Amino acid sequence: MNEELILHLILWPPLIGFLINGILGTKLPKLLVTLIACIAPLTSFVGTCLAYVQLGGQPTNIDLYTWFIAEGSAKVEFGFYIDHLTYIMLFVVTGVGTLIHAYSSGYMSHDKGYSRYFSYLNLFLFSMLLLVLGSNIVVLFAGWEGVGLCSFLLIGFWFENKEFNKAAAKAFIMNRIGDFGFLIGIFLCIHKFGAVNFMEMRETVLDEGLINDPMIVVLTLFLFLGVCGKSAQIPLFTWLPDAMAGPTPVSALIHAATMVTAGIYLITRMHFVFELAPITSTIIAIVGCLTAIVAASIALKQNDIKKILAYSTVSQLGYMAVALGVGAYITAIFHLMTHAFFKALLFLGAGSVIHGLHGEQDISKMGGLKSKMKWTYAVMLIGTLAIVGCPPFAGFFSKDEILAVAFSKNKFYFIILSIASVFTAWYMFRLLFSTFHGKFRGTEEQEGKVHESPWSMLIPLIVLAVFSIVGGFVGLPKVTGQPHKIYTFVTQSITQVRFEASHLFEFTLWALTVIALAVISYLCYKRYTHKTKEEFESARTFVNDTLIHKYYLDELYVLLFVNPLKKLGTWLGSNFEYHVIDPIVKIPDRVLVMAGESLKNLQSGKLSWYLLSSVTGLLLILLMFILK
């Protein structure tokens, strides 16, 4: 099987699925819709496996055709590139994607827009594949915008609800602010490297020593603006929590496991450029730190189960950004992968809870679900242990690695991330205990209807749970004496020195982690298990208010940007347009009218006036001849 065929096998099935379900979906039987929708990502997954086997891990470049050319500048191929980094992303995207498609078939089974939902989901997967497979920055950008579009469509999936529409538009526009930076970044790349292809850029970088070139710094900063939009970093992260308006599987797939990690992928893909700009790297690390702690602190006070997880995602993305900022690209990818497993698991688990409670999302109205939803409880427990970094779950290894790297580069990063870790443990245990332990706090009617989710939902959960348990073992730290498989794998496409922490440090960190987790889980158990519904209302202190209102960032943006621009637009459209522009451009018109007004007196119809003027004219002409 040749490489091009394999590429077709990976890339196109989701698009075909989208077209079939999108055009004919409402007319097809539900079973067929489900089959088409789920087979598409599965085929891509199989294609990915095939690619790995067939190509033997060899980096492969496949150009399908030339998309467009600007003479004298870069030639933009509709081209694709598969290397080890791509494989990791492909496995995550198609693997988790397939599971979430399967899960959705249960979760969305009662929805009227069933086929529309799946067509969007398939389109999303296609865009995501375009993003991770693109061999040049423009194809990547196409995928990048495509996933943003699908995110918009899926957040606003229930478009009859105006709040959801607002959330969708907000997500799209915040992403567009990032994309604006990205686009400028692309043009600067072309200008600087004369190429759009990542490999060609890399060659240029290797050929010329461009370190701290001001242009490179500007370029990377613009690209980072794009990353801030897509990967929800400060200052553009506010769209992600609102994005929870979409169906829960969407939150799991797009707003936790895949799309939001696109920014992390982009920086890793272009790490050779970012390495040339230490200033940008420092900014990335600082922004990452701030994002991690700010989001984690907001999560402490939220009562909506999905919002907590959303802020948690933002916070975890902050961790990845720190790893990128300190140059540990592979660590970031490692955390990206484990995070995809456990965060998808947590979201789908939350979805199972919401499904079981018929749409209830407020944890103050839950409690005691342990006995009624055994499977869900078990997987949520695993997910929680994974995200808080309890050994030996997946999150432990990747988070531990980020902390260790941060410690070695800058103690300040380490301290902030450690505090964020404590917050993480706190809000996750709070979520777990108040949802599953204690007594049910909802109405009796609700309690009677609580049910465990169908198997189509549970099986993906169990698979993800298994990955959340064992996923970390592919990246064992040096202390264990075992190979760090992710590192050996990705290092074939990313040149990065392997980071090694001292044994003493590792052991201290582990011991501290375990002790801290034990203490926090105990405290949370005590505090949240038996809380009544009213006690979930936080006291109105300044700190609480600030956290509940997300540091008033939304209000600030409205005040600073949205309202002034709205006013400007209104003023321009109603006043400026009619009272300034129109009169000015009408001046020639006025002049003509005035000229006509004054000249019309010439044609007065009085014979004497005509006679006088003709005689005067004649005299003038004669005078001219004489004077000449």
Add this chain to the structure above:
Amino acid sequence: MYLAILLILIPLFFSLITFISGKKWAPYIALLSGVTTLFYFLMLMGAYNVKEKYLAFNTCIDWLPVIRGYFHIGLDAAAILPLVLTQLVICLSLLATMVKGNQRSSSFYGLIGLTQAGLNGFFCAQNPVTFFIFFELALLPVYFLVLNNGGPKRKQAVFKFFLYTAFGGLLMLAAILFLQSNMHEELKLQSWSEFYKNKLNIKYQYWLLAAFLIAFAIKSPIFPFHTWQADLYTQSDKPTLMIIAGVLSKMGVFGLVRFDFFFLEALYEWFYYLILICLIGVIYGALIAWRQKDMVRIMAYSSLSHMGLIAAGILTLTNKGVQGGLFSMLAHGLAAAGLFFVSDVIIRRTNDSSIDSSEGIAKVSPRFATYFFIILLSTVGLPLTCGFIGEFYMIWAVAEFRLPLGILAALTLIFGAVYMLRMYQRTMFGVPSPNVMQFEKLNLSEEYVFIIIVVLIVVLGFFPGDWIGLGQYAYQYMNYIPTSK
């Protein structure tokens, strides 16, 4: 028989028949004319080989010897994309009237044919005199089209439009007469290349350039000469508007492409400021569009914003700018025709063009909402639609010219999304309002219009390569560099 002049004669001939035919047959004859011209054009395009002969299938008649005025019609690379657009949009506009209750009198169809002839002549014109003749001729039928059909205040709107464009036309006429009489005496002035090769003395260039710029800025329109636009767009008949916004608005920027390179020296001194003004117009249009309540006004200001970007790109006088500009004309023309047809469909069904009065259309007519959405995507420049390619090139050209200006231009990415999504969400999303509940399904010819537009948007988004490559030949031809140097 390969002759570009037939692109004028065919619609002219059919239009005469249409005028005298009855109301029953007129639409079909007109459509036949549109389709015949389209296919004839495609045939010409197939036979056209830019590498062999840049200017092909031309007819040249010595017409006004006094001012060395030749009547010269031919096909060249710069004209191809606008011509594709013209033939398509004419057909689409005709299809749009093929709906029950939307038919027009036979004079409407005749006038459309005349418009098509005029536009084809305009794009095929091979020297300034011919260019001017068709610049004015193409407008005449449009005045009548808007006067005959449209909103209650159409007379004022048309009058304003007429005053503006007549003023611009006058300036251009003076400029062209001056140009013709001041070019070197040995030259025959048959075709554009003579003007590109022999530049006028710089002291004349400023005045002439100013005259042309104003004429074109009024025509497109480009900020700040746009105040006729929103009124005319809201008042005019929507199938006519598809032609006005889709093709007529491209005449101004096409004029820029043709004439820019006459005045290179003068432009090199001014273009920074000119581009800045265009870009201010981009933001200006977007901000106003964001706050409008009437969907036709939103689309009108959106159009203003986009035309500003296209003009800015062309004024960079680079290969990318010209290539992208020509491609954007096609991309924007398709999207604009689509958008105004959307407004037509909504207004015919709900009798209202306010975005606040009808909501939830997506629930009642999901297909329509989908078509609208894809057209919207092209307008906001989403990759894999043709709008993206155009926007990408324009911003690229400007960014390479001056980075800060490029950043200003790229803001359109954000603002475009803001106002388009607002309009879309308000009308399509939400719970269906009472006046939308009876929203009729799209009928066959409406579906055709949308399918043609949507398919072209996506196909051109995936495969823009050959189309956009045409602009490069045009650029080489225009940006003539003497070989001796």
